Amino acid sequence: MAERAYWLAWSQAKGLGPILLKRLHSHFGTLAAAWHAEGADLLDVEGIGLGLGSSLIEYRQTVAPLDLLSRYEQQHPNFWTPADAEYPALLYEITDPPPLLYYRGHSELTSALQMMPSVGVVGTRGPSDYGQRWTRRLAQQLAAHNIIVVSGLAKGVDRFAHQQTLDSGGLTIAVLGTGVDQTYPQAHQALQDNIARQGLLLSEYPNGTPPDRAHFPRRNRIIAGLSRAVVVTEAPARSGALITAHLANDYGRDVFAVPGSLDNPNSAGCLALINQGAQMVLNDMTLVTALGQLPQLSAAPPIATEPRADRTPPSHLPPPPLPPAMAQVLAAIPDEPASLDWLVQELAQPTGDLLATLVQLELLGLVNQLPGMRYQRC
Structure with a gap:
């Protein structure tokens, strides 16, 4: 302590x-x-x-x-410092990590960042049909390949990235420019609540902090810091998304951009990034392929940490209460390793929904994924 x-x-x-x-x-x-x-x-x-x-x-x-x-x-019961094991090690690598990080939702996602790749998906608040379509396509593929999607819950590209990830059964983290108990814009209340239930909300601002113009550029560094790579799907020449991309480059993260039409002002920022050396998104598998070539992260905490006096060691934690759908999947896994195909047939569930549940069980330490898409209880 x-x-x-x-x-x-x-x-x-x-x-x-x-x-x-x-x-x-x-x-x-x-x-x-x-x-x-x-x-x-x-x-x-x-x-x-x-x-x-x-x-x-x-x-x-x-x-x-x-x-x-x-x-x-x-x-403020729900916050971490870099002295806490839950503080994202990936975020502490940047030059200016937030000393306090407030959270709401599935806090175990910060540990998952050490085991699963993460991509920041950002862009304009007013995307064209093309920008919306490609944001959704990329988020869908990222979710299907167990890649965590990080964004800022703003209008436009951020919203489409979060929503498509949830719709695809994926994992998403939203970094806010307000307290995690505040909603901005107000129209995103339902989406924010869904992320709190299925993903994770983070902010460097305490509960009760209202929106402020200066907060949103600041939170971009956290999006970049939490991501192994950042992709800009559509952005004009003076978009805040470009700040995130440049910060990601400064932090040593890979930067990608979706090319667009020269006639579309919303593509000017992406084209400029590509001209400056950003990697071009050529299809919806570009990010998935590139992330598979990145080195694995160490599971070590960001700095020497101390156990919380009120925290039971993880190895002694009782199994958490599970929602009925998750409990049903866990109960279906036999003592011997079971293939994904067998589980799909046994449970009669869509493959995407079942995969999302298995990932959550894996994050909770209840299931291990073995080679060949086989699963076994821990």
Whole structure:
């Protein structure tokens, strides 16, 4: 709990943004060590000068990190810091990871990011029929191949990407520019609720935070940070989606763009990305093929983590209560490995629906997928 408390305490210090906070951690090894460091040692951190250093020393004298954490968790029970094992390791790799990450939905999806590839799907808020069609086609293929779709729940491309992923039985993460308990735009209330039930909502802003113009460009870095690759399906020359693409490139992620007509202003941003070196989407399998060639991620946590005092070790957790549909699939899996075809016939379910349920059971640690699309209870 201690290191989690120091991440929270430092995150509340005025003038200490995500970049400096990560530098502070890298310099001292832990934020607890940074908290107790001599004032002169703080000045050794790049970006901390005399003025900021003095204010940080004064701030430390007014805050008790463990007491702060206790109070804060009462108001905001659902958040992670990089000291928590659930914090996405992929996200911590970027230069400015959010020190606090609030969530709503299936929190185990952040662990799945270490085992399953993820793609950020972004684009214009006003896509043409062509942009809508290709967003849906790509999301459908990603869902069919157990690739997590990440987007920002904005109008247009984001909405089509999330909705098609859910409709295809896939997994999706929405990164919001508001608190996870707020909806913007309001027309996406039903979609946001569905993502909370079937996927995951994330934000660096606490509950109750309303929409703000400055928040949305900031959240783009989280979309890029959570993704192994980012694809822009349709975007004009001055689209916010291009910010996500450029950030992804800076973070070492693969960037893709769907080519469009020279007569369509909505394609200008994608064509510019391709001209700058982005990979061109040539068909609906381009992303799936490319992701299969990326190296596997390590399952290690982002930084040295501490077990939560109120958390039972995973190996001792009782099986979670399951919805009837998931319980039916789990009960149908025999003691010996069963093929996907056998399960489809036994359960009389569409293959896509059954695959989606099996993925959820796998994320819960109840089922193992074996070579040859065979499944076995853990």
